[in-house]
Each structure stands twice: as C-alpha cells, then as structure tokens.
Amino acid sequence: MANILVVDDEMGIRELLSEILGDEGHVVTTAENAQQARDVRAQGTPDLVLLDIWMPDTDGVTLLKEWQRDGLLTMPVIMMSGHATIDTAVEATRIGALNFLEKPIALQKLLKAVQQGLTRTPETIRPTSAYPARPAPVVAYEEPIIATAAANGAYAPGLASGHTAPVSQPAAETPLSGLSFDMPLREARDAFERAYFEHHLVREGGSMTRVAERTGLERTHLYRKLKQLGVEPSKVSRKG
Incomplete structure (x- = not known):
C-alpha cells in the first residue's frame, strides 16, 4: 500500500x-x-x-x-x-x-x-x-475512459500482471426482489442486473477485480455499470 x-x-x-x-x-x-x-x-x-x-x-x-x-x-x-x-x-x-x-x-x-x-x-x-481525509466527488460517467473532455478513444482494457486475487467468499443467494414479468423490459433488466452484481460483490467480498473477472467485464466498464444501477460496492459487500 x-x-x-x-x-x-x-x-x-x-x-x-x-x-x-x-x-x-x-x-x-x-x-x-x-x-x-x-x-x-x-x-x-x-x-x-x-x-x-x-x-x-x-x-x-x-x-x-x-x-x-x-x-x-x-x-x-x-x-x-x-x-x-x-x-x-x-x-x-x-x-x-x-x-x-x-x-x-x-x-x-x-x-x-x-x-x-x-x-x-x-x-x-x-x-x-x-494525509488528511478528503471526500471524493461523485460524478456520473458517460464513457469508460480516462481522458480530457475533448479527447476521444476507448479506455483500453488490461490488468496489472502478477496481481494476486483475494480468496473468494462463499457464494451467497441474492433474491431478485421486486422483479416481475409484468414490469417494463427496461425496469426488469435493471432489477436483474442490480441483483446480479450485488450477488457477485457479496460473493467476492467487495473485490472489484474479482467481480470483473467473474462477470467478464473490463473493470472501468464495471465501475460505470454499478454507478448507473445505483449499486455501492462497499455497502453491498458489508451486507454479505
């Protein structure tokens, strides 16, 4: 560290x-x-x-x-x-x-x-x-890149070589609360995705690297997706 x-x-x-x-x-x-x-x-x-x-x-x-x-x-x-x-x-x-x-x-x-x-x-x-603690600003990301506002280009995937992943936590069942086949498709999809990512966050003890590997997403895509769904990794992992 x-x-x-x-x-x-x-x-x-x-x-x-x-x-x-x-x-x-x-x-x-x-x-x-x-x-x-x-x-x-x-x-x-x-x-x-x-x-x-x-x-x-x-x-x-x-x-x-x-x-x-x-x-x-x-x-x-x-x-x-x-x-x-x-x-x-x-x-x-x-x-x-x-x-x-x-x-x-x-x-x-x-x-x-x-x-x-x-x-x-x-x-x-x-x-x-x-270091004095400073609150981190909360922003919504439109594109998964580290770039200036005028820059264009995809944020390239990749993980540091030799990274040792923590031991996975036991799998936990995550109920699809509020999911109904009578819901509009978009709402149903968001509900499923929210439950899906919460399940993996609990299972991997909040490790974003492990969740990215499990879900097959590049990590910056994962950050953006969780923000869109309103999922807070630290709070979800504590529930587990």
Missing part, C-alpha cells in the same frame, strides 16, 4: 483514478490545481505523484520545476496529458519526472507505470495518517 497524490483539474479523472488505485490497495489524495498540490506536499512526501500538465492556475511542468528548485522533488512523479507535445514530455523528464502517460490512459499502462514508480522510490512507505 502506498500514498499517491493525483493532481488533475478534471474532477472525473480524479474520481476514476482514485477508484482504480484505491482498488489496488493504495491511499489516494487528490488535488485539483497546483496550489492544492503544494499544500499536500507541504504536509508530507507522497510515495508517488500523478501530475497533469495542463492546469488553469499553474501548469504541471512549472510545478515540477518548483519542487526541483526547492529540493522537494524527492518522490517519483508521473506526468499526464492529452495535449502535450514531445518537447514537453522531454522537458518534464529532464527536470526529473519519472514517466509520461498520454491521455486517454490505458489501464494496463497506468498500473504498470505506478508499479515501476513505487519500486524505484528509495523511501519507505509512510503511514496513511500522513
């Missing part, structure tokens, strides 16, 4: 990255601009920073330069952008960025970059108390 700081001015990207990295067991703190990132860095050194380049107040490359100048660039930083040029990526790497991810970011590339970043840091992982 590691403390990861995600800096991006797009709320949807912060939310999605928090869900993905949180499901991998990491503690995620988010910042929507450079000033918030400065405040978080002043409170402690994260194990890894995912830093967007284009932000409204101060761009990511400028913030990276500040940290390097002030001796605060003591953690691996992975830059992210959907519009950066090769020159920008080269400059960020020269300043001290460990890697550069182009949006839309494929899940496999994200997890691989994070894993590489965490294995390169020489410092030990700090306790979770180093």
Whole structure:
C-alpha cells in the first residue's frame, strides 16, 4: 500500500483514478490545481505523484520545476496529458519526472507505470495518517475512459500482471426482489442486473477485480455499470 497524490483539474479523472488505485490497495489524495498540490506536499512526501500538465492556475511542468528548485522533488512523479507535445514530455523528464502517460490512459499502462514508480522510490512507505481525509466527488460517467473532455478513444482494457486475487467468499443467494414479468423490459433488466452484481460483490467480498473477472467485464466498464444501477460496492459487500 502506498500514498499517491493525483493532481488533475478534471474532477472525473480524479474520481476514476482514485477508484482504480484505491482498488489496488493504495491511499489516494487528490488535488485539483497546483496550489492544492503544494499544500499536500507541504504536509508530507507522497510515495508517488500523478501530475497533469495542463492546469488553469499553474501548469504541471512549472510545478515540477518548483519542487526541483526547492529540493522537494524527492518522490517519483508521473506526468499526464492529452495535449502535450514531445518537447514537453522531454522537458518534464529532464527536470526529473519519472514517466509520461498520454491521455486517454490505458489501464494496463497506468498500473504498470505506478508499479515501476513505487519500486524505484528509495523511501519507505509512510503511514496513511500522513494525509488528511478528503471526500471524493461523485460524478456520473458517460464513457469508460480516462481522458480530457475533448479527447476521444476507448479506455483500453488490461490488468496489472502478477496481481494476486483475494480468496473468494462463499457464494451467497441474492433474491431478485421486486422483479416481475409484468414490469417494463427496461425496469426488469435493471432489477436483474442490480441483483446480479450485488450477488457477485457479496460473493467476492467487495473485490472489484474479482467481480470483473467473474462477470467478464473490463473493470472501468464495471465501475460505470454499478454507478448507473445505483449499486455501492462497499455497502453491498458489508451486507454479505
């Protein structure tokens, strides 16, 4: 488990990255601009920073330069952008960025970059108390991608290699409460899907990775589907 700081001015990207990295067991703190990132860095050194380049107040490359100048660039930083040029990526790497991810970011590339970043840091992982708790914003996703609002492209599937899945919980029966053949097809389908996913969430102890494997869905598709159905994984798994 590691403390990861995600800096991006797009709320949807912060939310999605928090869900993905949180499901991998990491503690995620988010910042929507450079000033918030400065405040978080002043409170402690994260194990890894995912830093967007284009932000409204101060761009990511400028913030990276500040940290390097002030001796605060003591953690691996992975830059992210959907519009950066090769020159920008080269400059960020020269300043001290460990890697550069182009949006839309494929899940496999994200997890691989994070894993590489965490294995390169020489410092030990700090306790979770180093970060103040911040409420995660709730957003509705129209497309299963990590991208800027203007970007197009599918969110590529993939899971981190070597991921060890937890032991499955005993199967639990989930009743199809409220399901009737007299219901309109759409309502009946939603009721079935809701019960179907709740069943697998209980069965797998709330592990989104295992549920994705069981249901045959790519994990970001699964996140979006659960939001559409109003299913909250943490609450459902506690019921089991």
